[in-house]
Amino acid sequence: xxxxxxxxxxxxxxxxxxxxxxxxxxxxxxxxxxxxxxxxxxxxxxxxxxxxxxxxxxxxxxxxxxxxxxxxxxxxxxxxxxxxxxxxxxxxxxxxxxxxxxxxxxxxxxxxxxxxxxxxxxxxxxxxxxxxxxxxxxxxxxxxxxxxxxxxxxxxxxxxxxxxxxxxxxxxxxxxxxxxxxxxxxxxxxxxxxxxxxxxxxxxxxxxxxxxxxxxxxxxxxxxxxxxxxxxxxxxxxxxxxxxxxxxxxxxxxxxxxxxxxxxxxxxxxxxxxxxxxxxxxxxxxxxxxxxxxxxxxxxxxxxxxxxxxxxxxxxxxxxxxxxxxxxxxxxxxxxxxxxxxxx
Amino acid sequence: xxxxxxxxxxxxxxxxxxxxxxxxxxxxxxxxxxxxxxxxxxxxxxxxxxxxxxxxxxxxxxxxxxxxxxxxxxxxxxxxxxxxxxxxxxxxxxxxxxxxxxxxxxxxxxxxxxxxxxxxxxxxxxxxxxxxxxxxxxxxxxxxxxxxxxxxxxxxxxxxxxxxxxxxxxxxxxxxxxxxxxxxxxxxxxxxxxxxxxxxxxxxxxxxxxxxxxxxxxxxxxxxxxxxxxxxxxxxxxxxxxxxxxxxxxxxxxxxxxxxxxxxxxxxxxxxxxxxxxxxxxxxxxxxxxxxxxxxxxxxxxxxxxxxxxxxxxxxxxxxxxxxxxxxxxxxxxxxxxxxxxxx
DNA sequence: TAGCCTGCCGAAAGGGGTTTCGAAGCTTTC
DNA sequence: GAAAGCTTCGAAACCCCTTTCGGCAGGCTA
Numbered sequence: 119x120x121x122x123x124x125x126x127x128x129x130x131x132x133x134x135x136x137x138x139x140x141x142x143x144x145x146x147x148x149x150x151x152x153x154x155x156x157x158x159x160x161x162x163x164x165x166x167x168x169x170x171x172x173x174x175x176x177x178x179x180x181x182x183x184x185x186x187x188x189x190x191x192x193x194x195x196x197x198x199x200x201x202x203x204x205x206x207x208x209x210x211x212x213x214x215x216x217x218x219x220x221x222x223x224x225x226x227x228x229x230x231x232x233x234x235x236x237x238x239x240x241x242x243x244x245x246x247x248x249x250x251x252x253x254x255x256x257x258x259x260x261x262x263x264x265x266x267x268x269x270x271x272x273x274x275x276x277x278x279x280x281x282x283x284x285x286x287x288x289x290x291x292x293x294x295x296x297x298x299x300x301x302x303x304x305x306x307x308x309x310x311x312x313x314x315x316x317x318x319x320x321x322x323x324x325x326x327x328x329x330x331x332x333x334x335x336x337x338x339x340x341x342x343x344x345x346x347x348x349x350x351x352x353x354x355x356x357x358x359x360x361x362x363x364x365x366x367x368x369x370x371x372x373x374x375x376x377x378x379x380x381x382x383x384x385x386x387x388x389x390x391x392x393x394x395x396x397x398x399x400x401x402x403x404x405x406x407x408x409x410x411x412x413x414x415x416x417x418x419x420x421x422x423x424x425x426x427x428x429x430x431x432x433x434x435x436x437x438x439x440x441x442x443x444x445x446x447x448x449x450x451x452x453x454x455x456x457x458x459x460x461x462x
Numbered sequence: 463x464x465x466x467x468x469x470x471x472x473x474x475x476x477x478x479x480x481x482x483x484x485x486x487x488x489x490x491x492x493x494x495x496x497x498x499x500x501x502x503x504x505x506x507x508x509x510x511x512x513x514x515x516x517x518x519x520x521x522x523x524x525x526x527x528x529x530x531x532x533x534x535x536x537x538x539x540x541x542x543x544x545x546x547x548x549x550x551x552x553x554x555x556x557x558x559x560x561x562x563x564x565x566x567x568x569x570x571x572x573x574x575x576x577x578x579x580x581x582x583x584x585x586x587x588x589x590x591x592x593x594x595x596x597x598x599x600x601x602x603x604x605x606x607x608x609x610x611x612x613x614x615x616x617x618x619x620x621x622x623x624x625x626x627x628x629x630x631x632x633x634x635x636x637x638x639x640x641x642x643x644x645x646x647x648x649x650x651x652x653x654x655x656x657x658x659x660x661x662x663x664x665x666x667x668x669x670x671x672x673x674x675x676x677x678x679x680x681x682x683x684x685x686x687x688x689x690x691x692x693x694x695x696x697x698x699x700x701x702x703x704x705x706x707x708x709x710x711x712x713x714x715x716x717x718x719x720x721x722x723x724x725x726x727x728x729x730x731x732x733x734x735x736x737x738x739x740x741x742x743x744x745x746x747x748x749x750x751x752x753x754x755x756x757x758x759x760x761x762x763x764x765x766x767x768x769x770x771x772x773x774x775x776x777x778x779x780x781x782x783x784x785x786x787x788x789x790x791x792x793x794x795x796x797x798x799x800x801x802x803x804x805x806x
Numbered sequence: 807t808a809g810c811c812t813g814c815c816g817a818a819a820g821g822g823g824t825t826t827c828g829a830a831g832c833t834t835t836c
Numbered sequence: 837g838a839a840a841g842c843t844t845c846g847a848a849a850c851c852c853c854t855t856t857c858g859g860c861a862g863g864c865t866a
Contacts, residue, residue, distance in 0.1 A: 131611055133851090133852060133853085134852065134853060135852080135853090143815080143816085144815070144816040144817075145816080145817095145852095145853080145854095146815075146816055146817080146818090146854080146855080146856095147814085147815055147816070149853065149854060149855085150815090150854090150855090153854085155854090155855085156814090156815090156855085157813060157814055157815080158814070158815080159813080159814060159815085162814080162815085174609075176583070176586055176587050177587060177852085177853075178528070178587070178589060178851090178852055178853070179587040179588045179589065180524050180527050180528050180533065180588070180589055180851090180852080180853090181528055181821085181851075181852035181853040181854085182852085182853065182854080183524050183821095184522075184524050184525055184528060184821050184822065184823090184851095184852085184853080184854095185820085185821055185852090185853060185854050185855085186821090186854080187821085189524065191567075191588075194568075199549075200549070200749075201545035201546070201548070201549030202545070204545070204549075205543075205544070205545030205548075205549070205570075208568065208570065209570055209572075212569075212570065221567045221569065221581075221584055221585070221588060222567065222568055222569075223535075223565045223566065223567060223568075224538075224552065224566055224567075224568040225556075225565065225566075226549075226552065226553055226556065228553075237565075239520070240565055241565070242520060243520050243521060243522070243523040244523045244524070244535075244565060245522060245523065245524055267475055348753055349753040349754070349755075350753065350755075353755075375749070375753060378753070379753075382755075405544075405719070405749075405750070406749070409692055409693040409694065409719060409722075409723075410693070411693075411694075411697075411726075477821090477822060477823085478822065478823060479822080479823090487845075487846085488845070488846045488847080489822095489823080489824095489846085489847095490824080490825080490826095490845075490846055490847080490848090491844085491845055491846070493823065493824060493825085494824090494825090494845090497824085499824085499825085500825085500844090500845095501843065501844055501845085502844070502845080503843080503844060503845090506844080506845085521822085521823070522821090522822050522823065524821095524822080524823090525821075525822035525823040525824085525851085526822085526823065526824080527851095528821095528822085528823080528851045528852065528853095529822095529823065529824050529825085529850080529851050530824080530851085531851080
């Protein structure tokens with residue numbers, strides 16, 4: 119009950135009228151002095167600023183938002199339980215918005231549509247200026263619909279609705295990148311081990327791999343192998359693969375986890391990486407990629423840039439700039455490590 | 463410029479006075495009807511609710527907050543770049559607050575004190591009801607100070623100031639837990655490989671290990687080994703250790719990463735896990751713990767519960783309930799997998 | 807000296823909602 | 837039929853700040 123929460127000036131937070139009273143000016147003048155707007159004499163402004171500092175006045179952003187119709191907040195609606203995609207995206211968005219200018223509400227829907235709707239409503243009553251929806255895979259997800267009074271951008275997982283604004287990694291280009299790198303490393307007998315076939319990411323990456331092989335006049339060793347995004351599968355699949363095609367000299371793994379399984383099996387089989395077999399994978403998840411031996415060459419999805427772009431799209435929409443509707447594919451970048459090129 | 467952002471009712475969002483006008487009542491009555499407060503005739507209430515639904519009215523939370531002094535928002539100020547700690551904590555906090563009741567501003571300070579101060583100010587002008595500070599290690603961190611008008615709780619990394627409210631994992635108890643489990647598995651020649659010695663987590667876990675060994679009348683094989691939180695170190699350290707003490711039958715690893723390195727070396731040395739050597743580690747980072755062979759027995763820090771507790775503390779402070787100041791240690795829980803007990 | 811700018815300042819009207827308190831209108835009760 | 841008691845509603849103040857616009861000095865010109 120005792121109001122001892124407030125550290126400095128006992129009681130509630132300082133308000134503009136407090137400042138005005140101390141400075142001996144009107145509310146209006148105080149406001150103008152602090153915001154540097156309107157015609158205020160230098161001396162008066164000085165007096166107001168001193169008063170404000172004295173009682174450590176902080177303008178109430180709520181009241182401000184109420185007036186100018188913008189809150190300077192954005193909602194990040196995610197179903198990415200691990201935080202693996204959402205954190206880089208959040209950081210990118212913060213960067214683009216400018217630190218401190220915009221704050222982000224992070225809401226985890228946990229893959230539950232009802233909870234998502236709940237959070238969406240909460241965000242809207244909070245009058246966020248925009249919403250970024252982050253999925254946990256690159257498969258298209260249902261649209262939130264168009265009767266939302268603020269701009270919405272879908273990141274990572276695109277919206278099923280082509281009239282929404284979506285930004286997603288270009289996995290097909292990534293697949294090309296992987297194969298082109300292997301070829302540049304002198305490999306020609308290339309296999310692919312990927313994750314669950316129902317994932318768009320698995321299909322797109324495989325398609326990119328096939329594209330690049332075709333362009334180079336090469337053929338994949340066997341077929342792309344799909345099962346699950348795990349080390350176990352990486353181990354098992356590579357064992358099977360090498361039994362059938364012992365002369366494979368390059369492997370594209372659908373994820374860093376799968377690649378680690380491949381490395382394991384290579385060791386068991388006595389094949390040296392990268393000398394005998396080069397391995398390139400996807401995601402560039404540092405914890406996995408830089409702790410293996412050798413470290414993994416991996417294709418980074420540029421998630422932070424994805425976040426920046428999403429934020430930019432939100433801005434454009436707020437400012438009324440014509441948004442580029444549809445799905446935009448963001449190319450990844452190859453991060454070369456020891457699994458394709460011997461180091462030291 | 464064209465105001466086509468708003469999906470439904472063209473123009474701006476519906477306001478309470480719109481509702482009142484349609485229902486043919488005053489603003490005050492409309493408010494009372496919608497919030498179920500005050501004396502409103504059933505028929506009138508019905509009329510208001512229908513009007514509200516008709517124009518899909520959503521109360522402006524900003525205006526509400528302005529009045530009752532509470533925003534229903536909380537700031538999560540973190541330096542956890544990976545999002546490994548912060549995401550479970552966020553989820554726990556959301557749970558405790560009740561989904562949709564409270565929204566969380568997530569701010570990443572990126573380990574930069576200036577950026578942190580920046581974000582802190584932003585949160586305060588946004589009038590958050592409380593702040594949770596999440597560190598990236600369990601080492602005490604500088605306090606934000608006491609001249610903050612809202613309650614602050616430090617999670618994961620405690621505050622250096624004992625008069626702050628902090629909640630941190632009980633790593634010492636975790637160390638005990640690890641050793642007690644190994645002993646229960648019939649092991650007696652136990653070694654410890656941990657991360658950087660400057661980390662409180664490394665020291666605390668080692669202390670717990672020594673405690674438990676002492677209680678059981680056992681001695682550690684060699685000394686606790688400190689270097690870095692990596693698989694590399696786990697590999698190297700265990701190789702050294704087993705050269706010196708070939709009869710080690712249990713290893714406590716300071717992290718799942720280190721444990722994975724240990725498993726690697728065990729395989730190289732032809733030691734079977736868990737038959738010859740049992741391994742228990744810390745963090746229970748699923749991606750690492752469940753993808754190794756065998757899977758890792760690991761001590762989970764209960765981060766989600768940590769988040770829930772932090773949220774509860776915030777609530778208590780808001781409600782004026784006497785907060786339990788000081789550092790509270792939250793025990794972890796043992797998650798048993800194949801690295802200590804053979805499965806199937 | 808009168809008239810006219812010009813430069814500062816403040817009263818007031820919001821923005822969207824909540825809450826108090828008084829005023830109706832209606833039904834009882836004597 | 838009048839007084840009293842309910843219920844129901846609305847006017848107005850308030851939360852904190854921004855912004856418009858009118859007013860008041862003071863300095864300048866004629």
